[in-house]
Amino acid sequence: MKKLIALALALMLALTVAAVAESADLLSEIRERGTLIIGTEGNWAPWTYHDENDVLTGFDIEIGTLIAQGLGVEPEFMETDWDSILAGVDSGRFDIACNGVGYTKTRAEKYSFSDPYVYTEVVLVVRGDNEDIHSVEDLEGRTTANTASSTFAAIGKRYGATVTPVNTLTETIMLVEQGRVDATINAKGSIDDYLGEHPDANIKVVQVLDEGEPVAYPVRKGEETETLVAAINEILEQARQDGTLSALSVKYFGQDLTGAN
Numbered sequence: 001m002k003k004l005i006a007l008a009l010a011l012m013l014a015l016t017v018a019a020v021a022e023s024a025d026l027l028s029e030i031r032e033r034g035t036l037i038i039g040t041e042g043n044w045a046p047w048t049y050h051d052e053n054d055v056l057t058g059f060d061i062e063i064g065t066l067i068a069q070g071l072g073v074e075p076e077f078m079e080t081d082w083d084s085i086l087a088g089v090d091s092g093r094f095d096i097a098c099n100g101v102g103y104t105k106t107r108a109e110k111y112s113f114s115d116p117y118v119y120t121e122v123v124l125v126v127r128g129d130n131e132d133i134h135s136v137e138d139l140e141g142r143t144t145a146n147t148a149s150s151t152f153a154a155i156g157k158r159y160g161a162t163v164t165p166v167n168t169l170t171e172t173i174m175l176v177e178q179g180r181v182d183a184t185i186n187a188k189g190s191i192d193d194y195l196g197e198h199p200d201a202n203i204k205v206v207q208v209l210d211e212g213e214p215v216a217y218p219v220r221k222g223e224e225t226e227t228l229v230a231a232i233n234e235i236l237e238q239a240r241q242d243g244t245l246s247a248l249s250v251k252y253f254g255q256d257l258t259g260a261n
Contacts, residue, residue, distance in 0.1 A: 026219070027071070027228040030095055035076040036068040039094035042079040043168045046193045046252040047100040059252040063117065063236075064098035066244065067217075070235035081167050082147040086111065089220050095228070100187065102151040102213040112221045114232045116214035117240075118249060118257040121188035122152065124207040127176050133183055135207045142182040145172045151213060152185040169194060177202045185209075189253040 030036055040048045040060060048058040056077055068075035077098075080088060086101070088094040089111060100120070103113050126133045133142065140160030146153040148165040156163050164181050166172045169190055175181045188208065195201055217232060219225045239245045245258045 024224045025227055026095065026225045027231055030071060030073055030228070033073070035074050036064075036071060037076045037078060037093070037095045038064045038068075039085045039088045039097045040064070040077050040079060040099045041082055041085070041168075042077075043170075044082075044100065044190065045169070045197075046189060047187075048098065059248055060098040060100060062248055063239070063245075064096070066239060067096070067098075067232055067235050070238070071231060083149050086149070086218065089218055092220060096217050096219050096232070098217060100215055101218055103216045104151055104154075107218065110221060111218040112225050112229050114217040114219075114229055115236060116216045117236050117245060118215045119259065120213045120215055120257060122155070122185060122209040122213055123188045123191055123205045124183060124185055124209065125173075125176060125191055125203050125205055126183045127179060128202040128204050130182070130204075130206075133206060136185070136209065139183065143180075145175045145181040145184045146186070152187075155185050155209070156183075173198075173201060173203060187213075189257065192254065193252075 040056075042048050042050060042056055046058055047060045048056070051057050056079070061077065064077065065075045078088075078094060082099070085094070085097045085099055086107075089097050101107075102120070103116060107113070124133070124136055132138065136155065136159045139156060142161050143164055144153070144156040144161045145164045145166045146156060147167065148163065153163045153165075161183070164175065166175065169186070172184050172186070173194060176184055188205075191203075191205060195203075219228055236245070240258060246256045249255065249257045
């Protein structure tokens, strides 16, 4: 009898541990919930923005939707400013961030990342009549405009610039055009898209930086997110193999950015 009781207790303990492990697994939680909660800006074309009908769209919106469908759930996009996105992932407010997030070793210490899905070119942009700045080496003692926690802001600081924090690309370009800042460092795809929409914008690209930036999807770090990251990687790899990633890159950026530079 004692052996039967001990066996029953051991079985109950095993089931309890398994239940706790399953409930702690983010992928299981997402599937039970039926939605993938995605943090995004909604104002950084062509990654994530609102079209002429005010519908949220963009490169990352389509891929975020693709990931949710691959997980068997619905995407739930929650818009916020850039500086709140990673904090939202960290706190569990968002399951994932789909917003052109550049992978860095520093960020990887705090977040788990999917495999890179595109590699962006980084450019230095100044006002159209600026003849003093030709490369990032000329930024010492000057000002740039970028979201405060972006990798672009970090590049500017590394070359001696003082960064003026902004929330949107439109605000960034306005500051450059008005001469209130000297330059901005940004994703080439975003600048190309802006110039396509505003061909008369008084800005110019003076340098394409050598350092291409791998872009990946961050989730909060921990054992409970490992299965989610693995599932996202499988979905991205399938989209890479069947040409979906390349097609979406060409659709939104005019070129295939899915291969490493």
